[in-house]
Amino acid sequence: MNKSRTRSISLLFQLGGLVFSLLFVSIILILVKSQPLEAFRLIWEGATGNATRISSVLVVWVPLLLVTCGLLSTFTTGMWNIGIEGQITVGAIFTTGVMRLFLETSLSPVLVITISILAGMIGGAIWAGLAGVLKTFGGVNEIFGGLGLNFIATALNIGLIFGAWSRPGVASMSGTEPFPEQFWLPTFQNFRVSIWSIAFAIIGLVIIYFMLQGTHFGLRLKAVGKGMKSAFRMGIPTWQHMMLSFIICGLFAGLAGAIQVTAVYHRLIPSISSGYGFMGLMIAMLINYQAIWLAPIALFFAALNIGGIQLPIVLKLDSSLTGVLQGSLVLFVMISQGVKQKFLGRK
Amino acid sequence: MSSPFLKIKREKMNVEFKNINKHFGPVHANVDINLSIKSGSIFGILGENGAGKSTLMKVLSGFIQPDSGEILLDDKVVTIDSPADAINYGIGMLHQDPLDFPPMRLIENFIVGQKGGLVPSYKSTMKDFEELQKKFGFSLDPEAYVDTLTVGERQQLEILRLLWMGANALILDEPTTGISSLQKEKLFAALKILAEQGKTIIFVSHKLEDVEALCSRVAILRKGILVGEVPAPFDSDELVEMMFGKVITLGERNNLSQEKVVLELKDLYVEQYPLRIENVNFQLRAGEVIGLAGMEGSGQDILLRACVGLIRPISGKVIVKEKDLSHKNYLEYMENGVSFLPASRLEEGLVPGLTLAEHFTIAGDEKKGLFIDKDYFKEKAEKMIDEYHIIGRPDLNVESLSGGNQQRAALSLLKNSLSIILLEHPTRGLDIESAIYMWGKLKERCQQGTSIFFISGDLEEILQYSDRILVFFSGHVSPPMDASTTTLDQLGQLIGGKGWKQVFDTKEKL
Numbered sequence: 001m002n003k004s005r006t007r008s009i010s011l012l013f014q015l016g017g018l019v020f021s022l023l024f025v026s027i028i029l030i031l032v033k034s035q036p037l038e039a040f041r042l043i044w045e046g047a048t049g050n051a052t053r054i055s056s057v058l059v060v061w062v063p064l065l066l067v068t069c070g071l072l073s074t075f076t077t078g079m080w081n082i083g084i085e086g087q088i089t090v091g092a093i094f095t096t097g098v099m100r101l102f103l104e105t106s107l108s109p110v111l112v113i114t115i116s117i118l119a120g121m122i123g124g125a126i127w128a129g130l131a132g133v134l135k136t137f138g139g140v141n142e143i144f145g146g147l148g149l150n151f152i153a154t155a156l157n158i159g160l161i162f163g164a165w166s167r168p169g170v171a172s173m174s175g176t177e178p179f180p181e182q183f184w185l186p187t188f189q190n191f192r193v194s195i196w197s198i199a200f201a202i203i204g205l206v207i208i209y210f211m212l213q214g215t216h217f218g219l220r221l222k223a224v225g226k227g228m229k230s231a232f233r234m235g236i237p238t239w240q241h242m243m244l245s246f247i248i249c250g251l252f253a254g255l256a257g258a259i260q261v262t263a264v265y266h267r268l269i270p271s272i273s274s275g276y277g278f279m280g281l282m283i284a285m286l287i288n289y290q291a292i293w294l295a296p297i298a299l300f301f302a303a304l305n306i307g308g309i310q311l312p313i314v315l316k317l318d319s320s321l322t323g324v325l326q327g328s329l330v331l332f333v334m335i336s337q338g339v340k341q342k343f344l345g346r347k
Numbered sequence: 348m349s350s351p352f353l354k355i356k357r358e359k360m361n362v363e364f365k366n367i368n369k370h371f372g373p374v375h376a377n378v379d380i381n382l383s384i385k386s387g388s389i390f391g392i393l394g395e396n397g398a399g400k401s402t403l404m405k406v407l408s409g410f411i412q413p414d415s416g417e418i419l420l421d422d423k424v425v426t427i428d429s430p431a432d433a434i435n436y437g438i439g440m441l442h443q444d445p446l447d448f449p450p451m452r453l454i455e456n457f458i459v460g461q462k463g464g465l466v467p468s469y470k471s472t473m474k475d476f477e478e479l480q481k482k483f484g485f486s487l488d489p490e491a492y493v494d495t496l497t498v499g500e501r502q503q504l505e506i507l508r509l510l511w512m513g514a515n516a517l518i519l520d521e522p523t524t525g526i527s528s529l530q531k532e533k534l535f536a537a538l539k540i541l542a543e544q545g546k547t548i549i550f551v552s553h554k555l556e557d558v559e560a561l562c563s564r565v566a567i568l569r570k571g572i573l574v575g576e577v578p579a580p581f582d583s584d585e586l587v588e589m590m591f592g593k594v595i596t597l598g599e600r601n602n603l604s605q606e607k608v609v610l611e612l613k614d615l616y617v618e619q620y621p622l623r624i625e626n627v628n629f630q631l632r633a634g635e636v637i638g639l640a641g642m643e644g645s646g647q648d649i650l651l652r653a654c655v656g657l658i659r660p661i662s663g664k665v666i667v668k669e670k671d672l673s674h675k676n677y678l679e680y681m682e683n684g685v686s687f688l689p690a691s692r693l694e695e696g697l698v699p700g701l702t703l704a705e706h707f708t709i710a711g712d713e714k715k716g717l718f719i720d721k722d723y724f725k726e727k728a729e730k731m732i733d734e735y736h737i738i739g740r741p742d743l744n745v746e747s748l749s750g751g752n753q754q755r756a757a758l759s760l761l762k763n764s765l766s767i768i769l770l771e772h773p774t775r776g777l778d779i780e781s782a783i784y785m786w787g788k789l790k791e792r793c794q795q796g797t798s799i800f801f802i803s804g805d806l807e808e809i810l811q812y813s814d815r816i817l818v819f820f821s822g823h824v825s826p827p828m829d830a831s832t833t834t835l836d837q838l839g840q841l842i843g844g845k846g847w848k849q850v851f852d853t854k855e856k857l
Contacts, residue, residue: 214718216708219701223709226700233695234709234760235681 013340017333024332025325034315042314043307043322053306055191059264060276060302062193062201063088063256067280068287068294069208070252074142075289076212077245078225083131083146084277086153087124087250091257093157094123096268099179099261100165109182117258124254125247127153132246136239142246158270165268175269185263194263204252209291221245253277279305282330288337301326359386359545360420360437360515362407367416369402371747376402377413378571386515389538389548391562393555395590395751395778399571400551404518407549408440409433439514441505441522453496454489457508479507483537495621497643499526499534506537516547521776523557527642527804528839535561553590553778555583590778607633609766609798610654610685615663617653622646622822624653627663629817629827631767636789636799638809638830641819641842647802650817650824651769654800655687656680668766684766690775690802692753697745703756704728704741710760735759736784751781758788768792770801774808786812806838820844825851 026036047057067084074081081087098119102112127149134145165176185194212218223231224241232238260272283301287293308322362384369377376399384390394400405411407418409427417424420436427433433440451459458472476489485503493501502522509517519538523531538561542548552558558565559581567574567589574589610631617624624646631637639647652658654665656677664673667683677687689695697706708724728741735755739748745756754777761768768789774782789799790812803809809816810830818825818841825841828850840846 210718214721216715216717216719219705219708219719223698223701223705227694227698229695230693230698231709232677233687233689234698234706235678236709237678 010340013336014333017336018329020332020336021325021329024328025321028324029317029321032317034317039311039315039317039321042310043304045307046310047303047307052191055188055193057299057302057306058193058198060274060305061299062197062263063259063274063276064279064283064298064302065201065294066204066252066256066259067277068283068298069204069291070249070256071280071284072208072212072289072291072294073221073245073248073252075284076218076221076225077242078228079135079142079242079245080281081128081131081146081246081249082143082281083128083149084249084253084280085273085275086146086150086277087127087253088257088260088273088277089150089153089157090127091120091124091250091254092261092268092272093153093160093257094254095120095258095261096160096165096176099183103179103183112183113185113262117255117262120258120261121251121254124252124257125250128246128250128253129243132243135246136242157268157272161268161270173270175265175267178267181266183262184266185259187263192264194259197259197263200255200259204255205291205295208252212291279326282326286330286333360547361386361422362438362516362547362549363419363422364403364407365417365419367403367406367418368414369399369406369411370414371402376571377406378573380416380568380573382566382573382576384516384547384549386547387542387545388563389542389550389561391558391565392549392551392568393553393558393565393586393590394568395553395780398568398590400553400568401520402571403568404440404520404549404551407433407516408438408518410440434509434512434514437513437515438518439509439512439516440518440520441502441509442520450492450494452490452492453487453504456493456504457489457511475511476507479511483507483540484533485537497526497530499530499643502526502534503530503537506534510541514546516549517541518549518551520551521553522550523552523554527842528806529642529843531557555581555586558586559583587779605633605635605796607796609633609668610800611664611666612654613664613666615650615653615665616661617649617658618661619649619658622649624650624822624824627824631798631800633766633796633798634793635815636793636801636813637827638813638816639800639802639819640806640809640816640838643804645819645842646822646824647817647819648771650819651771651800651802652687654767655685655769657687684762684764685769686761686765686767687769688757688761688771688773690771692750692757693746696757697753697760699746700744702742702744703732703737703739703748706745706756706760707731710762712762731759735788750776751778754785755781758785764795765792765797767798767800770799772803773801774803774805782808806835806842810835810838818842820847823847 022040029036029039047053067088071081071084095116099112099116102115131142131145131149134140135142138145161175167177185196187194212221220231220236221241223234223236224238228238256276257272260274261268265272279301283294283297287297304322304326308319311317311319311321364380364382367377367380368375380403392400392403402411406413407427409429409432412428418427419425425436427436427438430440454469454473454476457476458469473489480487480503483503485507487496487500487504493504496504506517522534526534538548538550550558550562562579564576564578565581565586566576567586569590577586608630612627612629615624615627622644627650639651641647649658653660656672656675656679660673664671666672667680667685670683672680672683693699704721704725707728708719711724711727714720714723725741731737732739732741735758737748737752737755737759739752739756745753748756754773773789774785777785793799810833813830815827816830816833816838817827818838820842821844825847837846837850841850
């Protein structure tokens, strides 16, 4: 009846959140004696100014989109998969490990890349499965379990980079020995972004959208998330579904890690997950766990990340300012949702 | 025990509603309600489910705000924004479902609502608690955890807490559902004491007998409208007519049981602290209705849950249709045609946040491809809504349905060809009409050979609809009794632990 009106009011509140976060960041900029408008213009320029920059935005967009797809699965079952960062990292480690095994063989590079990416997905799934086992069998809250597993994954990653997989003669923060070029995911001409990784991201988004919107499995995940006891009473095996949702998330995170290795860095680096997992959590909250908004919002976050690079160069500001903008955006949108609920009345 | 945190100190309080209106979407839940309630009396609010009683009380207790109208306390207009605000004004509400903190101890629950002071004083609170509960003859253990209490005991706890926080007006929403008759007696005695002290008691119910036994005046709501007010003594027929606009008779008991045994319990031994149930031997026949009678927490819920794999037996056997399921889990029981409807609908029955259509999608056996056939399940939901007279739409979330409609929905979700249905308090919180309807539907299933095992706190319901009865008393289970030869008095005595020796010739010590 009043649906269109309710929806436009909703949109108004979302935009209100955006406006407030921009204001908030502007105030911070003014406090550090900088020009807010100039900073925003620089971010915009930095993200869209030329084709190289746009391709860089897409390089960030792909893993962001993938991890958030995974997170939608765990959020649907009512869980906070903080361990997503570790799952990306382990995915990257598995990919690197498997690729190293096949570097010297005569197998075709296409096959090696495929196997390595699959290995990365399995690695992510294993790491997510661990968080799931801790949760369902050990009674460890997925947030604590995930945090612990994140630390272990980071330690493992650093350990490998400086130890077993270190470059001959030098062990450095710049990572392992880069792979020969035939083992890279092919890119557009001279741009950094690979058509393959974009394809993966879009396929992943379509899969997760239809899984959550249209399948019996997705509905069962939702039922488990909304009321575990009732779902069980209605005949849904609950712990199995929780495990599956973790594993699905892990597959996506692992894929993101694999793409970081095969398409972006072509080696394992210490900060291989680039904080995309945590950013994915923010995006998931911002889009209210609806896959339909995922692609544009992830693109916006990616653009902020890349655009922010200009800030230290031109304005001598720290690029973490875009992080502040992203974080405050989530906060203000959530606040405005709370206000809206109070304003419109619940139910 | 006088409360240290009242906004306004007073001993008595008159409550008045003026032109209260409240809409929920298209539903006009309260239509221009005018009502004046004097202190020192027990005032009944009577009406069937969805008549607007709970809405009106939630307005008074600050849970919801009216669209228009005023509330006057002692002739002064007040705005009650929240439950905390209500308690500051001295209005306390006891909800249909207890709103306490189960994993905490009683005394902690008691202290939680307290204001001021960084460190709660256990010692003085404990003293207050003991003094207060002695006044009403309650015997709660302040150190016990709330989740070990029965609904009746949780209710007692909540009453004490509200009084301790300084409630002058006490609202009780369907307080007699789910509590034993002994607890009911205690509750009524306590309410009478409170009324004598000058407190305002508002007693919301759809049970005529309770209202008649307790209230000095009653207001009747129907479809959101205040139909009228009647002072005691009441004429039951008149009240029923005001509630429903028509007179209703209860359905008949008809014995549909066959010879085939569908469920057999052999030397069953189950334990759930603090109760232990031993040596249960019983055969349930196809089409039979078995009522489990007993005060709340006497073990009937443990036995019921043991019959569906939610509690694993320590020893003995549960045999369903000649298949030993003793150590199988609930999902395997379901596969064997056993279904369970728990008492707490939104915790264990339905999934809040999912629509009716989504519930039918999950519960159905048909159309289980990868993708959901949304049109099919929407149509199915519409059909069931029609068939079960559910007031709602397929795209409505279940939590927005009223209690009675939730129960109808839960019933309509049961699969068609079930061998056994286990029910906890199937008609708790339902009005007479819904209850009769519910049983009509259940009896239809019995005709098809489904057996029913049900728990109820309402002895009349047990006598009315069961073929045989099992009586529980602190973990002891009686041999089955024929319902047609059992009287209400007899049953009442047995659930109180009296007369077991004579009736069952048992050597057990009680």
